[in-house]
Amino acid sequence: MRRVLSGLIAAVFVAAMVIGGGEAFASKGTIKIGSVYIFSGFAATYGQFAKQGLELAVDEINKSGGVLGKKLEVYFEDSHAKPPIALRAIRKLVYEKGVDFLIGLDSSGVAKGVVPYLKELKVPLLITHAATPDVTGSQCNKYTFRVSVNINQNVMAAARIAAKTKAVKWTTIGPDYAFGHQSWEYFQKYLSKLNPRAKFMKTVAFPKIATEDYSPYITAIMAAKPDGVFISLWSGDLVNFIKQANKMGFFNQGYTVLMSLGAATEVLYALRDQMPTGVWVGTRYWFLANNSPVNKHFVEAYKARYGVYPSYNAQNAYAAVYALKAAIEKAGTTDRMAVIKALEGLKVEVPAGDIYIRPGDHQAVLNVTWGSTAEDPKYPIRILKPMVIFKGEEVTPPVWETGCKLQ
Amino acid sequence: MEDKVILSIENLSKAFGKFYAIKKVSLQVSKGEITALIGPNGAGKTTFYNVVTGKYKPTSGRILFMGREITNLPAHKIARLGLGRSFQITNIFLENTVEENILAALVSYHRKGLSLFKGMNRYKDLLEEAHSILEMLGLKDKAQETAKNLAYGDKRLVEIGIAMAVHPKMIMLDEPTAGMTPEETERMVSMIQTLFQETGITFFLTEHDMKVVFSIAHRIFVLHQGSLLAQGTPEEIRNNPKVKEAYLGGSLDA
Amino acid sequence: MKGMAKIGVLVLTIAFLFLFPQFAGAFPVLFLTEIIIFSLFAMSFNLLFGYTGLLSFGHAAFFGLGGYAMALLAQHYHISMIPSLFISMVVAGASAAIIGFFCIRRDEIYFAMLTLGFGMMVFTLVHQWRSLTGGSDGITGFEVPVLDLMVKKFQLFSPWSFYYFALVVCLIFTLFLWMVIHSPFGLILRSMRENAERVSFIGIDIKFYRWIAFIIAGLVAGVAGGLFAMYDRMASPSMVHWTMSAKPVLMTILGGSRVFFGPVLGALIFYLLEHTITQYTQSWMIFLGAILIPIVIFFPEGVLGTLISWGKRFMKGAGHGG
Amino acid sequence: MLEVREIHTYYGDSHVLQGVSFEVNKGEVVCLLGRNGAGKTTTMRSVMGVVPPREGKITFLGEETTGLPPYRMVKKGMAYVPEDRRVFPDLTVEENLEVAYIAARREGRWNVEVILELFPMLNRLRNRKAGHLSGGEQQLMVIARALMANPAMLILDEPCEGLAPIIVEELEGVIMEIRQEVTILLAEQNAPFALRVSHRGYVIEKGRIKFHGTTKELMENQEIQSRYLAL
């Protein structure tokens, strides 16, 4: 009797699912974009920003006639910051929604998990946040592109700034996962080339993601008395850290402090005047770094619609849509293979400036902004003053160094 | 004389904190007899059971079963040696069927517990044995019922059945007739007597119904506030003034 | 009569599962693959929870270790599918033997907390041993092993071929669990769930039996994990995290822990709920919670268990009426 | 004062009380006799509301109280001494009494000081944790605790269980003393004791009342005694 019932129920449910799931590959009059970001958990804010940037771009494009006369349509899925769930989301988008292109990915771990699978799906993906060098390096493939700044570029810029300071003894605080460790590895590699005198300390701090209490780490670093501290914490962890470090006098010790993602607006908004001044912060896009009309338009439109200055994740998603638009128009078709061809070597202007997608590894070459935090009564948050802009070519390692072999 | 003794208790004590539930009890149970342990509630009978069968570790003293020391053995090892028990509070597998209750004990006795792939229903010999036990208990018709749906008296019988199914050399019943109606009590008493005659197992029981005790026990121990107050044949106990006056409050003759 | 009906429905269900890909698209097939794998995972958990009375909160450890074993083999050794899956099972079983050795010494909430503790230690190991496991990134980018059936070799790239493979493996292990539960060993387990103390008084070493059950549950979870790693083409630390351990708990209680196929229905409900809700909103958790709560309140034996009880009561009522 | 009409009480599926009826008048001590498992405790628990009956009606002080939770019964003037004593083991004797006094909030003759005077033994033990008392001391304390509610009626479930004869004697004295002021419903297996302190008695068997009468009638009825009371 039990199995009778369970069997019946199972059959009914599955049947319902099949019937309900039959809408795939419907209208051909639109260009479908599947988009996967983190919408839940500790980093949910990144999904929210990306979604806002993406929707802004899509609305603008659709209002002005679409791409090749077709409207853009976006489907969002939550990656939960977990690779298996992101993969399921992508499968759902491709197989069920029948999307033509993919845009997204926040977490490097997620990116590394799903990128190899694109070879099976044969759908191009434009990564807008995940910064691991591997997806345009050792793991690179025909379908994977990145329109945003990666770890190498960001850290190379950091190393150039670090090389100009007097600091010799360096240490780090970074999240205890691949991103934190890799950032530190690259920082050592680049800085030791630029400044052979630089020393890297044994005392380093890698607190786990979502650490509640940073005080022991702060104490440990302060006790080690470094000259410079390279910080790769990000999102809520960075906010947590800065609040606790502030109170413990960490920023009054005369260290040179570099935060590779300190200029993220969500962090600056969360901290407002609790963000210390005179700290070197990097970002993947800074809304004041570019005076071009494209950027001005974007910042104004975004501020008008969402009430805050755009974060890097919003710009990156916005830029990805415009890059895709440019590629489709260049190809003159929405055929995936043709668009991939068009993306390779594409030059397009986005709010962050001109970007160039290298055919060799599919990594975008674009300007990288760093700056020192300062107060400005015109803005509710800290801004960058002085600001240092590195040309894309200066901070992007050559293709042969990335380990990417695209056939 | 020595090999007639199946269970030998030497100076057994059990304390909970400062309170001694059992104080220096020594007694010997003879093979092939029905022995009863009596005493008022709180005299330490259940504690005595729990210590002897391995649920509690004794504070001091020794327990020998069939000449072998079992003082600190875990419960399952003691059971394996052939000392079975039933419980005062019905303590059976309520969500399983009656048949499964007995089968579990048979599986244990025949050491089939680690058989992982052969279906239970393919052990014809075990099923047959279970049926014969249920038949003996008069529960054959209820073999497929879920145990929790049985009447109280039947549950108590299942309790005895589980204890019997492990082929014990000696069985310790804790108040087998507790809470039973007179009819059920009679049924239980005759069941115990039949089982005793057919199997020759040594029976040890506690009981508050004096009529039952005096009608079936060959030998009686009286426990009072944790100590052994008296021992002897039913006749001796009945006439023991110490027992009569200090503890039974005269109701023996009623 | 009743037995015949049971077998009939079982045959129909299996037939349906085998025919499903013939008329379904890639996504439903992938979706069902995941449900099938998680059903097996949940059933392996339920051997401990529903049949032995032990609530494990670290079962993902074995799921994850099976997955990592599979991924490492695929990455470095390129041996074929069945031996790989077998090794995953053994690795998970061996770890279950070690971890179980400690955990079975406690029961109830303490058992749950111990399994949580050991499970998270495994998580830390996997997360920190970057040279072997790839740390937080996990192991990715390997190829699915070939299924070598002596007579013919199969590539399992397509969602359809992998579905069939997963289905057959899960059916085999479902049968395995079914046999275990209906064996004398299973009877002892169920008796222990009812009354562990009484079982020790019939001469059973309950710790030892719990240990064996723990190992079996670990073995099967390892198989499910191995399949899942192949399905996802990756092994990542999230497979080992306690949130993954919470999934079979949720599915089993949802479906009904006292019914063999309860966890299966639970997995199905869980995935369908999640799938349906995420169609409409990004805030799917709020709806999942809002649906979960009434299910918990109104289905005291889980959905399948309660439906069966209602069915029985209904039949009984009808019987009395007639 | 208390009227119980045809109550049926179940534990899960098992039908324990199968239509029990009796009454207790003001100022009386009524005992409920029967064997272990006959349904005495269930009757007590039904009256107190611990296990509400599924059918039947209970009236206390002229009001229907069927199905009221125990704490409401206390407020109405019923106090309960359960069979297994149930002290709050980590509270001291004084705290046990105090908690009961505060919880019930009923004015009357009894309060902590008065009670401790009545029970000199408890007075000596007032700062000892209740879990560390002997069985007899606990029994006295629990009766004292029940009195803290200043009840109109007291339910005593097997107060003699497991007590030494000397304590039983003391208990008898206590009951004789308080029965001047409180109506008592008493369940006992120790029939001689019960018959000594009660005015009337009921005999319960298999969840049904089999006999009732005055103490004298019960004492004289040999058949009842041997059939139901195992004397």
Add this chain to the structure above:
Amino acid sequence: METLLINILNGLCYGMLLFIISLGLTIIFGVMGVLNFAHGSFYMLGAYLGLWLALHLHSFWLALLVAPLLVGALGAISEIALLRPLYNRDVSFQLLLTFGVLLILDDAVKLIWGAGYHSIDAPKGLSGTVHLLGSTYPVYRLFIAIIGPVIAVVLWFFFHKTAWGKMIRAAAMDREMASAIGINVPLLFTAVFFFGTLLAGMAGVLAAPLRAVGPAMGDNIIIAAFIVVVVGGLGSFVGAFAGAIVLGLVEALGVQFVPHLQMALPYMLLALVLLVRPRGLFGSE
């Protein structure tokens, strides 16, 4: 050496925050036998409400007063509406139900306040630093480290010297008997749940100046709180205090001495304690 002392102080401070959270959890378990999975979410709600109220009432102290009350009220409502039907069911159902509450609260907070991070400064007077052991130390951290023991002492008095406290202890020991001496147990349970979630909310407000207030902050703390409560002994008041200090110190000193094992340390502590002392440090057998 000074680093060690500072780290001990860090550990105590974190431990005291954990203590306030765990206290609610352990009281709820001790009295009601419910393991409240949503406890961390009530903590999170406390932080959000505290932040929001502090912003609108312009007073951290007022927020510290009001926000926990609101959290407690929500706790009480969920106890009455959701938990009451489940008291006589298996514990696993309560776990599942409170898990459902967790899911709802986590998303609700995001719908109301957005997914971003928020931050609030410590109240005036506590926002500075003091010189201590050769380095500067934030006053607010010292304040947390002190408020923990203060709450412990106040609660000890509450439980041992007040009528309500004694009644709660009585009900924890024997629910049925408590009812039978006239304690309104359902009401008391609601009160206990109110109070337990109030403590969680209070911990949330207290934590707000220390950390980023953002989604999922409750999920991070709930496992730590479970560990504290189990290590200390389920339902034990003293145990929660001891467990919180031990876990706080283990985390802080682990960073200094065995940074690689940091992530596993709490779980190793948990397993070790349970294997050596089956019922936790202060649990009764």
